[in-house]
Amino acid sequence: MSPRIADSVRERIEQMIVTGEFADGERLDEVKLAEQFGVSRTPLREAFQSLAASGLLTLEARRGAFIRHPDFVELVEMFEVMAEIEAMCGFRAARRVTQDQMVAIGLTIDACEAAIAMGDFDEYYRENEKFHHLLYDASGNRFLAREAARLHKRLKPYRRMQLRTSGRMPQSMREHRTVYAALQRGDPKATALALRLHVAIQGERFNDLMVSYRQMASLKTG
Amino acid sequence: MSPRIADSVRERIEQMIVTGEFADGERLDEVKLAEQFGVSRTPLREAFQSLAASGLLTLEARRGAFIRHPDFVELVEMFEVMAEIEAMCGFRAARRVTQDQMVAIGLTIDACEAAIAMGDFDEYYRENEKFHHLLYDASGNRFLAREAARLHKRLKPYRRMQLRTSGRMPQSMREHRTVYAALQRGDPKATALALRLHVAIQGERFNDLMVSYRQMASLKTG
C-alpha cells in the first residue's frame, strides 16, 4: 500500500541488471541514477545495499557500486549449487506435492511449449520461471523455497545465455516433462536427478555455454 | 584500511544478534542504537539493510527493524537446508581436499576436544566454527563456500541451543572424527552422509531441541 521509494528503485535497478543492461565492471553512478529516477541519493543507496546483499552488484568501500559478472568458473560453480538446491527441492516435492500443485506445474509446461511454438521468448522465460518457483514451493520447506528463489533470481542474467544456444529450449522442455513424470510417480531420487541434470552445466552444454560466455565477455550482457 | 562506520556498526549489531542479545519480536530502535554507538541514523540504517539481507533481522516498511526468531518448524527447515549444503561441501571436499587442509581440520578437532576438557565453551564454539569453515573452503567451490558460511552465520544463535543439550558436545566431536575419517579415505558419499547426520535435526535430537526451544521461547535467546 505504501510503496517506499527505495523499494521501487531497487526493483527498477534489479530489472535493469537481470536484463543485462550493464556491462561487466560498470560503475553505477549514484547521482546520475538518482536524477534519472527523480529521487535523492538516500533511497538509491539503500537499493544498492539491498542489491549487493543479493549479489546482483558489488559495493566497494568508498569506490561505489559495480556490476561484477562472475567469471566462467564461478558461473559454473553457481549453477552447480543451483542444481543441487533444485534437486533438493525436487526430492522433497516428490513426497509432498499436492494434486493442485501438479496441475499448476503441468500448465506451465504446456504454456512454455506454446510460447516456443509462438516464438514468444519473454513468455517462455516467464512460464519457465513459474515452473521452477512452483517446484520450490512444492518442496514443503519454506526456507528452502526462499533460498532457491533467491539464487534463481541471481542467476537470471546468465540463464538466458544457456537457453540461447541452439536447440536448448526444446531439450529443456523434455527435461521439464521428465521432472513432471518423476514427480507424478512420487519418485524422489528420479525427480532430484532429473532436476540436477536440467540445471547443472555439464557435458556438451559446458562447451556451448563457454562459447556464449566468450561472445558476450567484452560486450554488454544483453 | 578505511573502516566505514556503517560496517563497524553492522558488525557490532550482528554480534549482539548472534549472541542472542535480543528477544524475539524485539524492535531495534534506530535513534537509541544510533546514540548508543555515537553515530547518526544513516550508517545505522545501512547496517539494518545489510543485516536484513542476511536474514539476521526483518525490516517492516515504516515500522522498523525487528528480531524475528524462526518458529520451531522453520528452525528445523533451516537446519535441514544447512545439513544438505554441508553434505554438498563434504562430498566435493572428499575429492579435492589437500593434505594441508586435512591437517588444519584435524587441528580444529583436537582444539575442540581440548576446549571441552577445559570447560572453555567459547573456545569450543570458535574451533567448531573453524572446522566447518575449513570444510566449506575445501569443497573447492568458492560460491558454495560463501553460501555455506552465510547460512552458518545465520544459524549461529540457534546452534548453541543444540550443543547445550546434555552430552551433545562429545557426540558432536565423535561426528567430527567420522567426517575426518571419511575425508581421509576420500569417500564423498560417506563424508556427505556424516555431515548430513552431524547437522540435521532428527531422531532424538529433534526432541532435545524442541525442549530447549520451548524453554527459551518467551525468554531472551542468551
Next chain:
DNA sequence: TCCAATATTTTTGTATACAAGGGGTTTGAC
C-alpha cells in the same frame, strides 16, 4: 617527453533537517 608531486574535482560517506505515515491515546457517541 615522461614521470612525479600537488592541486582540483568528483564521488562516496555521514550528519542533519524535514516530511509523512502509523500507533496510541483521548474524546465522544451510543
Next chain:
DNA sequence: GTCAAACCCCTTGTATACAAAAATATTGGA
C-alpha cells in the same frame, strides 16, 4: 462501559548539506 473516530506524538523515510577520500587533472622537474 465499549466501540469508534479524530488527534497527537513518535518513528521511519527522504532530501539535502557537509566532510572526507579517491580519482583526475595540472604543473613542475628531469
